Amino acid sequence: MLVRTHLWGQFMRESWLSARSAVALGGLLLAGVAAAARPDFTGVWGVYREPGAAAPQRGAPQPALPLKPEAKAKIDAYHALVDKSGDTPGGFCLGTGMPGSMLGSGGYPMEIVQHDKMLVVVYEAHTEVRHIYLGERAKEQDLFPDRNGYSFGRWEGDKLIVETTHLKEAVDQARYPHSDQAKIVEEYRLVSNDDGSKVLIANMTLTDPAFYTQPIKSEKKWQYQPGVRLLPYECTEPAWEAHLEELANKKGAH
Numbered sequence: 006m007l008v009r010t011h012l013w014g015q016f017m018r019e020s021w022l023s024a025r026s027a028v029a030l031g032g033l034l035l036a037g038v039a040a041a042a043r044p045d046f047t048g049v050w051g052v053y054r055e056p057g058a059a060a061p062q063r064g065a066p067q068p069a070l071p072l073k074p075e076a077k078a079k080i081d082a083y084h085a086l087v088d089k090s091g092d093t094p095g096g097f098c099l100g101t102g103m104p105g106s107m108l109g110s111g112g113y114p115m116e117i118v119q120h121d122k123m124l125v126v127v128y129e130a131h132t133e134v135r136h137i138y139l140g141e142r143a144k145e146q147d148l149f150p151d152r153n154g155y156s157f158g159r160w161e162g163d164k165l166i167v168e169t170t171h172l173k174e175a176v177d178q179a180r181y182p183h184s185d186q187a188k189i190v191e192e193y194r195l196v197s198n199d200d201g202s203k204v205l206i207a208n209m210t211l212t213d214p215a216f217y218t219q220p221i222k223s224e225k226k227w228q229y230q231p232g233v234r235l236l237p238y239e240c241t242e243p244a245w246e247a248h249l250e251e252l253a254n255k256k257g258a259h
Contacts (some may be wrong), residue, residue, distance in 0.1 A: 010092050010215050011228035013209035033055050042163050044195040046205060049235060050227035051114040053204055061120030067180065076184070076216035086108040098240040100133035103169055104189050104209055107135075108225050115227070124158065124165075129235045137167050150185055165193040172173065181223070 008144070062228050087093070100106065106128050111120045113129040122140030128132070137156040156173040158165055169189040192208045204226055211221040 025171070040111065041125055043160050043165075044163055045224075046117045046165070046195065047119045049230045049233045050205055050235070051230045052086055052109060053226035053228040070181070071218040072220070073216060073218060076182075080176050080182050083154055087177075095131065095240070100131040100152060101128070102133075102175055102178065103135075103154055103172060104181055104211060104223070106130075106153065107134055107191065107207060107209065107249075108180065108223060113238075114230065114233065114235060120123065127235060129238055131240060132235075132238050135164075153191070161171045163194060165191075167191040181211055181221055182216065183211065183213045186215045187211060187213035204228070 095101070095111075101111075107126075111130050115129065116127045118127075120126045120139075122138070123171055124137040124139070127133040128135070128138065133153070135153045135156065137158045137166060139158050139160075143155065148171045151170055151172040152173050152175060154169040156167050156169040158167040160166075167190070169191070172185060172187050172189070174181065174183070174185045188211075190210045192214075194206050196204050198204060205228075207224045207225045207227070209221075209225070211217075211223075213221075
């Protein structure tokens with residue numbers, strides 16, 4: 006009887022271990038399938054234009070934004086300050102920041118380098134760098150307001166969902182100014198055209214209870230550009246060259 010009991014106990018333990026191993030193996034297989042379903046966004050991406058579509062007109066009037074009165078007053082005060090001189094943040098070597106950077110950065114391309122726990126996005130304009138974290142979320146005490154904010158992403162099948170918070174108030178954003186309470190959610194997905202070319206589609210929702218009466222939605226499409234590299238963007242270089250020329254002129258005048 007004791008022998009039978011011992012054998013039964015051993016059998017149960019082995020069965021439990023086998024079941025546990027099967028569950029672990031199943032989890033690994035599911036994780037592998039999920040990872041395989043994730044597209045690779047690595048590469049250089051330029052602004053996409055639908056076949057046959059006319060080039061966008063710079064300076065064309067834009068639909069009015071659902072701004073709150075106090076937000077509109079802030080933005081109007083900013084433009085009253087800078088419009089006459091034509092000063093812009095970019096003219097002082099300041100990057101566009103979110104959401105302007107992901108919506109185009111003046112038509113300049115961007116490069117994405119994709120890792121398991123992070124995507125690094127480099128916008129050619131101002132060589133602006135953005136990190137989208139996929140691993141462990143940063144501790145609240147380690148975060149602070151920034152023009153690009155703090156971006157944390159997750160995969161939902163073949164879609165990348167990115168939530169950006171901890172933004173600085175930016176009344177200088179050309180299209181979508183926002184407060185420091187703004188939250189931006191982006192959904193990225195990769196599609197292929199009939200000719201096999203790849204298009205990265207980004208749908209953005211900006212929620213800002215301090216500036217807007219309702220969420221703002223926008224879509225951006227990027228065209229994959231194989232064999233292309235980003236060019237250096239040194240906005241201080243012309244100023245340095247002009248300074249050297251000025252010094253040379255002063256020296257020649259003596």
